[in-house]
Every structure is written in C-alpha cells, then in structure tokens.
Amino acid sequence: MWKKNESGSFTSQAPTHMPVSQPERSRKELSTIGSSMTITGELTGNEDLEVHGKVEGTVSLKKHSVLIGERGRVKADICAKSIRVGGEVKGNLFGEDEVIILQTGRVEGDIKAARVTLENGSKFKGSIDMEPKGDEKERSSAEDSAAKAAKSGENGRLAAQSSSLTSRSTSPV
Amino acid sequence: MELTSPWTAEQFWRTSRAKGSREYHSLALPGLVARLDGERKFRVLDLGPAHGLTVEFFSRFSCKLYIADLYRTLQSYGIEPPDDEEEDEEGDRLSKIFAELLPYDPYTRFDLVLAWDLLNYLEPREIEALSRRLARSSHAATRLFAMIAIHQEIPARPCGFKIRDSETLEYDTVTPETRSAPRHKEPTLRRLMPGFEVGSTCVLRNGLQEYVFVFSGLTTPSPAG
Numbered sequence: 001m002w003k004k005n006e007s008g009s010f011t012s013q014a015p016t017h018m019p020v021s022q023p024e025r026s027r028k029e030l031s032t033i034g035s036s037m038t039i040t041g042e043l044t045g046n047e048d049l050e051v052h053g054k055v056e057g058t059v060s061l062k063k064h065s066v067l068i069g070e071r072g073r074v075k076a077d078i079c080a081k082s083i084r085v086g087g088e089v090k091g092n093l094f095g096e097d098e099v100i101i102l103q104t105g106r107v108e109g110d111i112k113a114a115r116v117t118l119e120n121g122s123k124f125k126g127s128i129d130m131e132p133k134g135d136e137k138e139r140s141s142a143e144d145s146a147a148k149a150a151k152s153g154e155n156g157r158l159a160a161q162s163s164s165l166t167s168r169s170t171s172p173v
Numbered sequence: 174m175e176l177t178s179p180w181t182a183e184q185f186w187r188t189s190r191a192k193g194s195r196e197y198h199s200l201a202l203p204g205l206v207a208r209l210d211g212e213r214k215f216r217v218l219d220l221g222p223a224h225g226l227t228v229e230f231f232s233r234f235s236c237k238l239y240i241a242d243l244y245r246t247l248q249s250y251g252i253e254p255p256d257d258e259e260e261d262e263e264g265d266r267l268s269k270i271f272a273e274l275l276p277y278d279p280y281t282r283f284d285l286v287l288a289w290d291l292l293n294y295l296e297p298r299e300i301e302a303l304s305r306r307l308a309r310s311s312h313a314a315t316r317l318f319a320m321i322a323i324h325q326e327i328p329a330r331p332c333g334f335k336i337r338d339s340e341t342l343e344y345d346t347v348t349p350e351t352r353s354a355p356r357h358k359e360p361t362l363r364r365l366m367p368g369f370e371v372g373s374t375c376v377l378r379n380g381l382q383e384y385v386f387v388f389s390g391l392t393t394p395s396p397a398g
Contacts, residue, residue, distance in 0.1 A: 101223075116228055124223035125246070127239040130232045 035071045049080075051087070062096065070104050083113075085122075092126075197334075197342040200375050201383040205285055205316055206339040209234045218275075218283045218310070220244075220291050224335040226343060231336075239277070244291055244331050246274055247299075267302035275306050282312040288319040289334040290381070293327055293354055297365055300357075304366040311388035317369055321362070322354040324380035367391060 029047035033039060037053035048064045051072040058077050059066060065082035068074055072087035079094040085105035093099050095113035101122040112129040209215050215236040219227060220243045231238045250270055286307060292300055307317065320334075329350035335343045359371060362384070372387035 116232065118223050118225035118228050120225060122223065122225070123242070124240055125242045127237055128228060128231075129237045130235075 033072075035069075043076075068105070077109075195344060196337065197344055197379065198340060199342050199383065200377070201318060201373065201385050202336070202342065203340050204373075205318055205385065208284070208316065209236060215284045216281065217285045217287065218307075219287045221287065221289045221331065221334060224333060226335040226337060230338070239283070241275060243274055243303075244294060263298065264302065267298060268305060271302045271306040275310070277310050279309070281310050283307075283310050283315055284312075286311075286315065286317040287334075288317055290320045290322065290327070290331050292319050292357060292362070293322045294331050297361070300362075300365045304369060308368045308388065308391055311368070313388065313390060315388040316372065317384075317386040317388070319384045319386065320381045321357050321384060322380060323356055323376060323382050325354060325356075326351045327354040328352075 030050065031045065031047055032050045033053045033055065035052040039053070039055050039057070041057045043049070043055065043057065043059045043061070045061055046064065047061075048066070049059070049061055050067045050069060051059075051074060052069040053071075054073045056075045059074070059079065061080045063081055065084070066078055066080040068083075068085045068087040068089055070086045074087070074089045075091060076089075077092045077094070078089070081096045082098050082100075083093050083095045084100045084102060085093075085107055086102040087104070088106045090108045092109045093107065093111045093113070095111070095116075097113070098115040098117065099111050099113040100117045101107050101119060101124055103119045103121040105119070106123040108125050110127045110129070111124075116128050116130060118124055209217075213235070215234060216239065217231060217236055218239045218241060220241045222242045222245060223240045228238065247270070295303065311317075328346045329348050329352045330346075332344040332346050337343050357365075359374070363369075363371065366386065368388055368391040369386040370389045372385045374382060374384045376382045
C-alpha cells in the first residue's frame, strides 16, 4: 500500500490486485498504518489516512482526512482537509476544514484551521490560530447577545449577589 | 451544570470539591473581552490547561490563542525551595525554566494573559520569574487576568477555568484535597510583578479577588550616582 518513490517520499496507492466492485470504487479510499508499523519520511497521497502506528516526518494529504488513532504516535507536521487526533502528536497541524483533538488525544504544537475542537479530557499545548469567517463571527456575536438577553434577569440578580464586598478601579480597563 | 449563587467563600470551595462544572459570574471578564473586538488579530495567552469551551469562545474573534498548561508542566520540573545561599542561582534556574515553558519569540506580544488562579499555587520567587518572562512578551496595553484566593483554604491544585461566554466562567476542580492559600496582598503582588500595575480589582463573595493587571513597561534602574 505504501510505495517509496524516487524522491524518497512515501506515496499511497490503492491496492490494484484486488477486484473492486462498482459500489466499492465509489467509496472513499482509506489507507491505514497499523500499530506495528513505523514510517519515517514524507507521506503524501490521494486518500484518507488512519495512523495507528508511528510516523516521523511530514504528512501532507491536503484534500483528505487524517485520523491519528489512540495508539498512533506522530512526530510530524500534518497538513490535511480534516485532522482528528486520538493519539499523540508532536508537530504542527494545518487543517483546511477542521482539527479535532479527541478525548484521548495529546497534541504539542501549533494548530491552524478554520475550526478547532478540543474534546473534554484532551491535552494540548501550543497555539491555535483562528480566523472566523464573516458570517460565523456575526452568528457567534448574535448568539452571545441572545444568550446575554436571555440571562439578563438572572445575571442582574447574580451580579448583585456575587459582586464585591469591596470593589474599586484604579484605571479604566 | 449547577449555578452556585449566592456564594460565600466557604460554599465556593465546598461545592468545588464536588464533581462537575459550575458557573462563575466574572466582573472583570466583560471588559477584557470587549477589548478583543477589533480589526486586527489579537494574541491571547492562556496559562491554564486547554479547554474546548475556551477555544470555542475565542474562535469567534480574530485571534491567536496560546495555551501554556503551565502548572502541569511546571510540576514536571520538581522545583524545591532553595537554600539562602543558592537564591541567586535559583533565580537564574527559574528564569531558564520559564523560558522553556513559555518559548515565544521576542516579537510575540500578548494582548491578554489569562493566569486564572495560578498565582495561588506559585511560590513568590516563581511569580517573580513568571512575571519577568511575561513582561518580555507584553506591550503597553497588555492585560493580565488573575484570581487571588482570600479564603484560608483552596483546592490542592488549580481549578480548571473555562470561558462560557463574555460574562461567565465555568470551573471544575481536579481534586477534593485542599491546601492553605497564600492570600497574596496587593503590595506583595506589585513587588513580585514589576511592570504590571493593578488596573482594577474586586473581591467577590466566593472568596476570590479578581485582578486585572495592566502592563506599563519595565523601568530600567538608573545608573548609580
């Protein structure tokens, strides 16, 4: 499934020796790096990837999704359409659509993606670069305003109750 | 989710020991968040652990969020109190440790630093070293948000604070054990954090005092004579 090309990088190819029926052909292709596998180098390809073993180097699947399974250990920058991490990654993640760190995921590195989700229990250290799309920003702002309005009665009461025994301000903040 | 109100200091920590997240109405947060609404990209440093809720909250702003998970990583260094003679050496060592934990390039300047309740869990010399490191990554308008416990007891480890919305924080504790609170006073904090002035502060009924520090720059000591 993994073939080393002339430049020394690994390129994924769908197996050709197996007869593929029409419905199967239309299904999304997927490559898997098993838990006993270790790959060092540059991974590129035209299908989705699941990593359950070890990868060191770079992973570039710009139009596809990458899943790092719970047992997956990756020391690499990953560039993909969608990235989900349930294992361990030391490296930067570039997700065109989204990056999700699952409950069991541990990531040390920088993330750049349109949407980033950290599930409860996940561990992350690094930076997250977020640039909300215009409509998303407006929607969030509207949601916040709506939530505030809905809570205004409750908050007013809370503010009065939980606010200070002493309160002061030495400069505008 | 349980809304704990009205709070007393005793209630706050007692309910903190129970499982589950609770909400906390912050008086400082709205002002800090309002500063993030603008055209340019903001940089926010969260010294606490990563939480999906906080990431989700900041995703609506044009910002880069840095997550340091400082307390957990600091624990792995196993810092022991120094002997008197070793204090200078220890100061250098701490500076190196914080430089490793907050490895930002010299051009990175944060607009907002979220320290949460971390200062309650650091020794004074650690607060000094942290402050020196943060000063390096601050600009004239940098805000630092911290909570100082005024109650005698606090959870044995920092609470996990997350931002639900621009007025509400959620918190949960990771341990039912408690320890005594250092109860840092404002003059002590001023001494330990040169360059960071107290912009505003308020004591809440829950036993926490919210501080917003404003970085005003470090003054270089004038040459002797």
